[in-house]
Amino acid sequence: MGEQADPARVLEKIRIAEETRRSRFIGQEAITLSHGAGGKASFELIEGLIGPAFSNPLLDSLDDAAVIGLPQGLRLAFTTDSYTVSPLFFPGGNIGSLAVHGTVNDLAVSGAVPVALSAGFILEEGFSVTQLRAIVEAMALAARKIGVPIVTGDTKVVPKGKGDGIYINTAGVGIVRAVWHMGRDAVQPGDRVILSGSIGDHGVAVMIARQGLELEAEIESDTSPLHELAARLIDGVGSALHCMKDPTRGGVATTLNEVAQGSNCAIAVDEAAIPVRPEVNGACEILGLDPLTLANEGKLLAFVAPEAAEKALRILREHPLGADSVIIGEVEEGPAHMVYLRTILGGRRVLDMLVGDPLPRIC
């Protein structure tokens, strides 16, 4: 997993990179695939161009969903994602189930009960009606299982060669159940970092399907809805639950870095504690990928006060989707914005965000 680096030197590099992020983005002339990969380049695009233009306190928090105060003390969670995954069908799911789970999960980790989804389709002229039907039925089934209706939608068709079969946008609204503030800025030194299961399944499943590889072991995407796991944590752990995230594009490495930045803390995780299926590990070695930067679509990371960590772990493990939950590390006071990996060999290396674009169109 790369060579060891001097933390102080890397920290200085990160600081310089952050300071120059905006100005560097301004110098770019064209969008690249990296800008959509969920790692550093995506961050630059959002922080350097889109964020400043739209700037407002809700957007600026850059959390998975915006939380909007409504009259009568209600708090509405609101989120959106576009899905451009290639191929459209992969072991364990398709773009339709993904589009429902992904947006429900953004609501769930924001502490909200999903209330309704929208669905916007951009279809390419000539797209197969049979495939469209399969995708729409997968969305309907996923939504029905969760108990969230798809209440509004839109369909556009673009000429052949101006799309890629189908792109789906879903937005979601939910009512926030947690009465305390959750978010990256609520994460505190001492918090335990809990991961709800093995990582990299979705990224590897899509990559294998895309490249048409034949591997002995079938690897399925973990695409699943996290609303039940999240709700049980909220009910069982209460305000000791400081933050939840779902490590999708950019993987656990990118999500941990986002939390380290949003909390002004450091995070240390144990490489040996992070569950990776042997077949996923094997595929990663063949494909030259790091499971820590691969997308997951049915896993959550929870940041929990130390005294409640064991209880949180027990709650998660009681649910089929959280059976393999583990504590993978803890939050430290500093150096701020730093994520460390304590390696199996006893070393300590900086775990950076996804850089570049090993896996475009993973969701």
Add this chain to the structure above:
Amino acid sequence: MGEQADPARVLEKIRIAEETRRSRFIGQEAITLSHGAGGKASFELIEGLIGPAFSNPLLDSLDDAAVIGLPQGLRLAFTTDSYTVSPLFFPGGNIGSLAVHGTVNDLAVSGAVPVALSAGFILEEGFSVTQLRAIVEAMALAARKIGVPIVTGDTKVVPKGKGDGIYINTAGVGIVRAVWHMGRDAVQPGDRVILSGSIGDHGVAVMIARQGLELEAEIESDTSPLHELAARLIDGVGSALHCMKDPTRGGVATTLNEVAQGSNCAIAVDEAAIPVRPEVNGACEILGLDPLTLANEGKLLAFVAPEAAEKALRILREHPLGADSVIIGEVEEGPAHMVYLRTILGGRRVLDMLVGDPLPRIC
């Protein structure tokens, strides 16, 4: 505007077409551009495939926004649209301003005050950062003028040749202000049909920009936010305001047909009363288009009880965006689902939905 037809015979044809709509769609194998044009084929796709799969009472109403009951008696309006307009920049606006106005207008005609928007970008690799900046700034400006924040977003990048520069999805949430039920099913015989200004401007402006035509008169898109017009009607007219719609894709003809179907009534409109700018009329003649089927992006249709119609007209005319408001017709008991045009020559012809696809990618 086409030859006169025997209403009874046309009605029978419509009835047969409706009955076989689902089965006909099932027989199709591939998506065509017509499925995205907002007319009959779009209706078939939605009624024959997407609607039945997602079926629930909120979606089934097929209104511009879904209205969701929340705790404490709050009613949330929720809507989404994807924008694929080509070209991206046209006289009077660009895909960014359109993406904000279009979704705000869907909330507005649903009787809601816009509370927040989401923005999902699908960028094509190689897309110009300068153009992206101009589009994002137009969105930010439009949102700021309306006073609605863009609170959550997402950015995906697809490989060169798999997109067309930029596609934008916006979803919107709002709080419904009207305490009475508005919608197509609230429209009643006797209701006056009010149109807030001249039609076809957006459709013609985009068409001219797309084809690079040089015309003497510059025709600008009418892209504008309708939230103020709608709010004033709600406050001033009260429960005599039965329904509002914004006639976008498919134009006034398609919207009137949707209302006739949703209300089980007939609608009769006077051709002479419908305002069309002379330069729009001229361009339509050159391009072979019917202004009644062209998209508008800053006009509303209001269905108002007869005793309140003059007041509604006065209120609309007091606002710059409604200065040219007129009563264009009225709702009749039957024959159900029928829209008639009383022609300038004194005839009466059936006004059908947009059929086929004269104008793909108009929004």
